[in-house]
Amino acid sequence: MSRTRMTLAASAAALVALAAAGCAPQPQSTPEAAGSKDAPRCTTDHPSLHKRGQLTVxxxxxxxxxxFDSNTPSNGKGxxxxxAYAVAEKLGFERDQVKWVVEPFxxxxxxxxxxxxxxxxxxxxxxxxxxxxxxxxxxxTANQAVLALDGSPFAKAGSLGALKDARIGVQVATTSYQAVLDQIKPSKQPSVFSTTKDEVTALRNGQIDAIVTDLPTVFYLAGAELENGEIVGQFGYxxxxxxxxxxxxxxxxxxTSCVDRALDALRADGTLAGLTTxxxxxxxxxxELKR
Structure with a gap:
């Protein structure tokens, strides 16, 4: 399930200071746009919020x-x-001010x-x-990864070229489809499925030989959804x-600039790295699979 980057030209120390002033849980913070005295501040009643006083995620x-854990985004696990909760905290929201809603990918x-x-x-x-x-x-930053069934002729593929003749499944509207076309260059058109669950069912039933999606999702599928799942390898795209x-x-x-500041602060203080680990x-x- 894969998914232009904006950066702030500032040192790590400056980012932390900016976050403390602009996105930490304080009633007042720095202006949303640097140098604009009239811009709204990054507080919990910001006029751009879907609902003031609440962060809707x-x-x-x-x-x-x-x-996520147990299909329960609100538990803070995963x-x-x-x-999401780390960003919310930097923006000044308490945990009970975060409301989760469902939005199809x-x-x-x-x-x-x-x-x-x-x-x-x-x-x-x-x-x-x-x-x-x-x-x-x-x-x-995520790589694509390939998942096959143990015993499949493609389970031990040591290169992207070795997957050329595999019947590959991807999820609709993800970048995995184009990644397969550009990197694997399969002889057969990839099969497109509405959900990851549909991909897994097709793999079990022998309709496809492999699934391509982001690497962490492949780990989950191999560990929780397939008893005989084999992670073939990963590749960048x-x-x-x-x-x-x-x-x-x-x-x-x-x-957007408020959220960017929160993420920059989490990156600067090591929180993002810690959560990734x-x-x-x-x-x-x-x-890593190469051509």
Whole structure:
């Protein structure tokens, strides 16, 4: 389930100071846009919030591990749930001021109004999607990965070329489809499924030989959904650069810079790195597949 990056030119120390002044839980904070005295401040009653005094966060359902735990985003467990609450804290929200809503993945970056402040759902930052929505700075860099069944002739593929004749399944509206076409260059058109569950069913039933999706999701599927799942390997994709996930906000949201500041502060103080290690550490041990 894969998903243009904006950065602030400041030192780590300056970022931490900025976050403490602008996004920490204080009644007053720095202006949303640096140098603009009239810009709204990053407080919990910001006029761009979907509902003032509340942070409305969206994700899809079901919400899979390791991004979430027990399909319960509100429990703070799983990488994306933990990131969402860390961002909320930097923005000044108490835990009970965070409200979760369901937003199907393919709907999240469609043009139009949004019933949330940001969506966190392994959404890759792409120029095409950014025409209709805002993206925060990246909170995670993800590789694509390949999952097959133990005993399959493709389970021990040591290169992307060795997967050329595999029947590959991907989820609809994800970047995995284009990644398969550009990197694996399969002889057969990839099969597209509505959900990850549908992909798993097709793999079990022999309709496809392998699934391609983001690496942490492959870990979950291999560990929890398939008794005989085999992680073949991982590969990078996004125009030759790593694929980055961002928080998705309504187009031209006045709250985007506030969310960016919160993420920059979490990156500067080591929180993001800590959460990545806590929830996604197994990703480092998967072999890299090349042509």
């Amino acid at each position: 969206a994700t899809d359902s079901p919400a899979y591990e390791p991004w 990488f994306e749930s933990a990131v 393919a709907h999240s970056y469609a043009p139009g109004p949004k019933p949330f402040d940001f969506d966190i759902n392994q959404i890759s930052i792409t120029p095409q999607r950014a025409k209709a929505v805002d993206f925060s700075t990246s909170y995670y 996004a125009g030759g650069t790593p694929e980055k996930f961002g928080l998705l906000l309504p187009k031209n949201s006045g709250y 806590q929830w996604l550490s197994a990703s480092a041990n998967v072999p």
